[in-house]
Amino acid sequence: xxxxxxxxxxxxxxxxxxxxxxxxxxxxxxxxxxxxxxxxxxxxxxxxxxxxxxxxxxxxxxxxxxxxxxxxxxxxxxxxxxxxxxxxxxxxxxxxxxxxxxxxxxxxxxxxxxxxxxxxxxxxxxxxxxxxxxxxxx
Numbered sequence: 001x002x003x004x005x006x007x008x009x010x011x012x013x014x015x016x017x018x019x020x021x022x023x024x025x026x027x028x029x030x031x032x033x034x035x036x037x038x039x040x041x042x043x044x045x046x047x048x049x050x051x052x053x054x055x056x057x058x059x060x061x062x063x064x065x066x067x068x069x070x071x072x073x074x075x076x077x078x079x080x081x082x083x084x085x086x087x088x089x090x091x092x093x094x095x096x097x098x099x100x101x102x103x104x105x106x107x108x109x110x111x112x113x114x115x116x117x118x119x120x121x122x123x124x125x126x127x128x129x130x131x132x133x134x135x136x137x138x
Contacts, residue, residue: 052069052070099118102114
């Protein structure tokens, strides 16, 4: 079969269109959104405002119901804080037991690096936005 100029132009166009399609597909894969778990949790006040707005809009709360709902949320927040404060010493004890067990598992040469890692982690946690262990809005 003899190739004519029209056939050659058709093949060249087909190769060009194929390259464009592969490029578009490759760019789509390359620039796909990445999900990260490091996004800061919404602030408690922001969450509470959105929650209150949704409750008022969807349930059509009367003003006295809004007042009562605010009182309920305030009371619940206080209870969560009290429970958290009571459990904090126990959680700290568990955390220290974990650290001791890990140190016992490590060699003498690994322990200083572990201490350094822990110090860096604690410093990073202090730099990040302080998170409350209480659910948002409470």
